[in-house]
Amino acid sequence: KELKVIADFPLSGVSENHVWAKDGLLPSTSAGEGIINWDSSDANVQKKLKEAVVSFVETYELDGIRLTKLADFDETYLNEVIAELKEINEDIYVISTEQSTANFDSVPNIEKMDVLKQAFVQVNPETAPLTLFEDNVGTDIPQFDELTGTWFTYEMFELRMFPPTSWKLAATALFMYHGVPVMPYGTESVDNGEKTPEGHPTSNVKT
Numbered sequence: 470k471e472l473k474v475i476a477d478f479p480l481s482g483v484s485e486n487h488v489w490a491k492d493g494l495l496p497s498t499s500a501g502e503g504i505i506n507w508d509s510s511d512a513n514v515q516k517k518l519k520e521a522v523v524s525f526v527e528t529y530e531l532d533g534i535r536l537t538k539l540a541d542f543d544e545t546y547l548n549e550v551i552a553e554l555k556e557i558n559e560d561i562y563v564i565s566t567e568q569s570t571a572n573f574d575s576v577p578n579i580e581k582m583d584v585l586k587q588a589f590v591q592v593n594p595e596t597a598p599l600t601l602f603e604d605n606v607g608t609d610i611p612q613f614d615e616l617t618g619t620w621f622t623y624e625m626f627e628l629r630m631f632p633p634t635s636w637k638l639a640a641t642a643l644f645m646y647h648g649v650p651v652m653p654y655g656t657e658s659v660d661n662g663e664k665t666p667e668g669h670p671t672s673n674v675k676t
Contacts (some may be wrong), residue, residue, distance in 0.1 A: 475533035475562060478522050481506040481540035489517065509541040519550050526554060526561065533562030539569060547571035552576035564610070564649075575649045578609040585611060585646075586621060591628050602646045611638060612651040614660075620668055622661040632659055 485505045489495045495517060496508040507514045526534055534554065539547065551563050551572050564575040584598040602611075613621040621639070625632045636659065643650045655669065662668015 473562070474529075475527070475535055475564070476525070476531055477535045477537050477566075477620055478525060479538040480518060480536055480537040481509070482593035483507075506540050509543070509546075511630045515542075515546055519585060522550055523553055524555060527557055531561070533564065535564045535566060537566045537572075539565060539567050544569070544571045546570060547573075566615075569630060573608075575608045575610050578606075578611065578648070581609060581611050581648070582613070585639070585642065586613060586624065589613075589642060589652055590624050591623070591630055591635075602648075607647055607649070610651050611646055611647040611648045612653070613643065614653050614656045616653050616655070616669060617665050619663050620655065620660050622659050623663055623668065632661075 482500060482504055483490075485499070485503050487505070489507075490505055495514050496511050497505040498508065500506050501665055509519065511516070518596050522534065522536075525531070535563055536547070537549070547569065548571050554561050562574050563572075565571075565573050566577065568579055569576050581601050584601050588594050588599055622632050622636070625635050640652070643652065654672065658673055660668065660670060662670075
C-alpha cells in the first residue's frame, strides 16, 4: 500500500537491565525507578549508539527514524548520526520528539502546540497567537497530544467543555496549518488522563 514506516530509537532513558549496562560495558547514570541514561560524553557510548541506530535502520529497511530521549547529546553528535543515516538512505526521514537545532527533517514546535491548545480548548478564546503559523514553516510538528503527557481531552474536561465539538474544530485546524501534523494513538479515541500510565490505556479496538 506504499505506507512508510518510522520507528522510535531512544538515545537514553533505558532499562538498568539493558544488555549494554550489564558488567559495566558502557558507562551510565541512574535516572531512578530502574532507568538509566548513557554517558553522552563517552566516546564508546557515542560510537555504540550510532552503530546501533544505523544497523537498526538497515536491518528493518525503515523509511524513517524518530530519535527520542535526546538527553545531553549535543547538536554536533546528533548531526553526525543524522548524516550517517542519510548516507545509507538519502530519502530517510529523521525526526525527534524534542525541540532541537540539529539537522532533523522535523521537530516539535512547543510554542505552536501551546497556541493550538489555547485556541481550541474553550469557547471564544483569544486567537491572535495563531499568527505564529504565518511563518509557513513546513518542518514544524504541530500536535495536541503527547503519549507521555496530559491529554488535551483532560484539559477540555477540566474547563467543562464538550470534547466532541472541540475536537472536530481542533483536528480540522491541525491538518490545515503548515507543518507535519501528528495525531498519536489515543487522540482519535478521545483518551483522557492527566499522566501515564493511567492516562495511556491499551488500545480500545471497539471504540
